Amino acid sequence: MSTAARRERERQRRRQEILEAARGLFCDKGYASTTVDDIAAAAELSKGTVYLYFRSKDELYASVVLEGFKKLEVRLRELADSDMPVQGKVDAILGAFVDHCVSNPDYFRLTQLFAGGSVRDNLPKEVRDDIEAHARDLLLLGAGVVERGIEEGVFRRDLDPFMASLIAWRTLTGLLDLVIFGGQLVRRKDTQRLMRQAMDLFMRGAMNRGVPRGEREALSRERGKSPKAGD
Amino acid sequence: MSTAARRERERQRRRQEILEAARGLFCDKGYASTTVDDIAAAAELSKGTVYLYFRSKDELYASVVLEGFKKLEVRLRELADSDMPVQGKVDAILGAFVDHCVSNPDYFRLTQLFAGGSVRDNLPKEVRDDIEAHARDLLLLGAGVVERGIEEGVFRRDLDPFMASLIAWRTLTGLLDLVIFGGQLVRRKDTQRLMRQAMDLFMRGAMNRGVPRGEREALSRERGKSPKAGD
DNA sequence: TCATAAGATGACTTTGAGTTATTTTCCGAA
DNA sequence: TTCGGAAAATAACTCAAAGTCATCTTATGA
Numbered sequence: 064m065s066t067a068a069r070r071e072r073e074r075q076r077r078r079q080e081i082l083e084a085a086r087g088l089f090c091d092k093g094y095a096s097t098t099v100d101d102i103a104a105a106a107e108l109s110k111g112t113v114y115l116y117f118r119s120k121d122e123l124y125a126s127v128v129l130e131g132f133k134k135l136e137v138r139l140r141e142l143a144d145s146d147m148p149v150q151g152k153v154d155a156i157l158g159a160f161v162d163h164c165v166s167n168p169d170y171f172r173l174t175q176l177f178a179g180g181s182v183r184d185n186l187p188k189e190v191r192d193d194i195e196a197h198a199r200d201l202l203l204l205g206a207g208v209v210e211r212g213i214e215e216g217v218f219r220r221d222l223d224p225f226m227a228s229l230i231a232w233r234t235l236t237g238l239l240d241l242v243i244f245g246g247q248l249v250r251r252k253d254t255q256r257l258m259r260q261a262m263d264l265f266m267r268g269a270m271n272r273g274v275p276r277g278e279r280e281a282l283s284r285e286r287g288k289s290p291k292a293g294d
Numbered sequence: 295m296s297t298a299a300r301r302e303r304e305r306q307r308r309r310q311e312i313l314e315a316a317r318g319l320f321c322d323k324g325y326a327s328t329t330v331d332d333i334a335a336a337a338e339l340s341k342g343t344v345y346l347y348f349r350s351k352d353e354l355y356a357s358v359v360l361e362g363f364k365k366l367e368v369r370l371r372e373l374a375d376s377d378m379p380v381q382g383k384v385d386a387i388l389g390a391f392v393d394h395c396v397s398n399p400d401y402f403r404l405t406q407l408f409a410g411g412s413v414r415d416n417l418p419k420e421v422r423d424d425i426e427a428h429a430r431d432l433l434l435l436g437a438g439v440v441e442r443g444i445e446e447g448v449f450r451r452d453l454d455p456f457m458a459s460l461i462a463w464r465t466l467t468g469l470l471d472l473v474i475f476g477g478q479l480v481r482r483k484d485t486q487r488l489m490r491q492a493m494d495l496f497m498r499g500a501m502n503r504g505v506p507r508g509e510r511e512a513l514s515r516e517r518g519k520s521p522k523a524g525d
Numbered sequence: 526t527c528a529t530a531a532g533a534t535g536a537c538t539t540t541g542a543g544t545t546a547t548t549t550t551c552c553g554a555a
Numbered sequence: 556t557t558c559g560g561a562a563a564a565t566a567a568c569t570c571a572a573a574g575t576c577a578t579c580t581t582a583t584g585a
Contacts, residue, residue: 066583066584070531070582074532077532093415095415095416097573098571098573099573099574100572100573106532108534109533109534109535110534110535110573110574111533111534111535111574111575111576112532112533112534112573114573114574115532115533117572120572120574122580133328150349151499175391178471183475184324184326187328189583195477195478195479198477199479202479217376222491223487223491224485225488225568226488226491226492227477227491229469229472229480229488230465230488230491230492230495232468233464233465233468233469233471233472234461234464234465234468236468237463237464237465237468238460238461239462239465240409241460241464245416246426246429247426247431248426248429248433249460253457255452257457257460257461260453260454260457260458261457261461262463263498264458264461264495264496264499264500265495265498266493266499267499268495268496268497268498268499268500269499269500272503274585276417276439297551297552301551303563303564305546308563328543329540329542330541331541332545339564339565339566340564340565340566341542341543341566342543342544342545342564342565342566343563343564343565345543345544346563346564348529349542350543351541351543450549451537500542
């Protein structure tokens with residue numbers, strides 16, 4: 064009797080449908096201007112039903128953010144697991160991250176709103192922990208690469224890999240936020256240059272001065288190669 | 295007949311009283327959980343009166359943020375105008391910024407909420423521009439110092455001063471946000487080390503390698519000096 | 526065919542932002 | 556001193572939207 068299993072599958076699918084509808088509306092109209100009734104209508108359900116699947120608007124929203132996190136994680140893990148030389152790998156990962164954010168600006172907006180926000184507080188602990196766990200995963204991924212770089216002598220020994228990862232992450236999100244939210248502080252067309260400069264600053268700050276231990280090929284090979292980051 | 299002038303003064307004072315009440319409550323209970331009725335009660339006024347002085351809760355909130363911006367600006371400008379050697383000056387400014395945020399965490403919270411948020415959108419253009427102008431001032435202040443550093447040969451020539459300023463700013467706020475909002479990603483006691491590492495990374499990334507042009511005294515003099523940044 | 530439980534509904538409650546008709550306070554002139 | 560009117564303040568109101576719940580519908584297994 065696999066009825067129960069099918070039931071569960073259908074339940075998950077419905078949940079997913081609501082999530083999709085919510086994502087679309089959130090991206091389209093922003094968090095505040097999207098009502099739960101809107102979402103229900105978009106998913107062709109009544110409001111009450113939405114609340115059968117998500118405990119609150121905030122939880123629904125958090126789930127949307129989480130969804131995107133997971134996609135990004137897949138993309139970055141691929142790069143991290145590839146066998147490029149360390150320095151190129153760092154470039155590639157940072158570049159991919161920037162690219163991801165720039166090509167999904169609405170989505171990025173949502174994530175940032177979550178990160179800096181009132182939403183986080185009124186969230187079931189379980190959901191918040193879930194998100195935090197995924198953030199940690201991404202950071203550990205970065206930390207791993209940095210650690211590898213230290214072992215190979217590319218990066219300074221006194222760098223804390225996890226902290227370095229944190230710093231890079233927050234720097235990029237901070238800047239992207241600025242660009243994408245589009246205050247008049249940065250012109251859109253300077254995006255490329257700004258992000259490049261930030262990544263460059265990070266690399267120079269993190270790298271060993273003398274490039275010791277005969278591993279300089281990685282360094283010179285990648286110098287000047289532009290990381291992809293579609294404008 | 296100076297009645298009109300006095301009227302205006304009293305009006306401004308009342309405005310200030312409301313602002314004070316709002317700041318207290320916002321810091322205390324956060325933006326979302328503070329109602330306009332709360333604010334009115336705290337200022338010993340009725341809600342309607344609050345709306346005589348501020349067009350919306352958001353505008354009121356933005357004004358609170360702006361207020362703090364101005365205070366910070368005073369503090370940083372003092373440092374920027376002092377005659378330390380450039381490198382020490384940068385350390386001091388960054389340190390003071392960090393200090394300011396760490397010692398007013400609730401306040402910092404508010405600022406971040408504004409920066410990353412839904413609030414900004416529903417804001418009278420005039421208010422938004424005002425805030426942005428002040429942000430720009432702070433950035434130009436930073437850019438000025440960097441520019442000076444470039445002239446003196448301390449910083450790399452290919453650094454864009456304004457961008458460097460942007461990068462430093464966003465890096466620090468991003469990290470502070472993380473620490474102060476207190477996810478489990480960073481332990482509170484690591485704050486010092488994290489911020490130090492971030493500033494260090496920035497300095498190393500921005501500095502000239504060879505320290506040319508006979509201005510090395512500034513460099514060695516300041517090396518290892520811990521910037522103040524009360525925990 | 527029927528009993529039951531899971532799923533879905535929409536009318537209802539509640540909360541809080543913003544409005545407005547009304548009242549109070551203040552001031553200058555008659 | 557009093558009166559008219561303008562500025563300031565009030566609180567009762569509207570309105571929108573989140574969240575709840577009593578009720579209905581549908582599927583399932585006996």
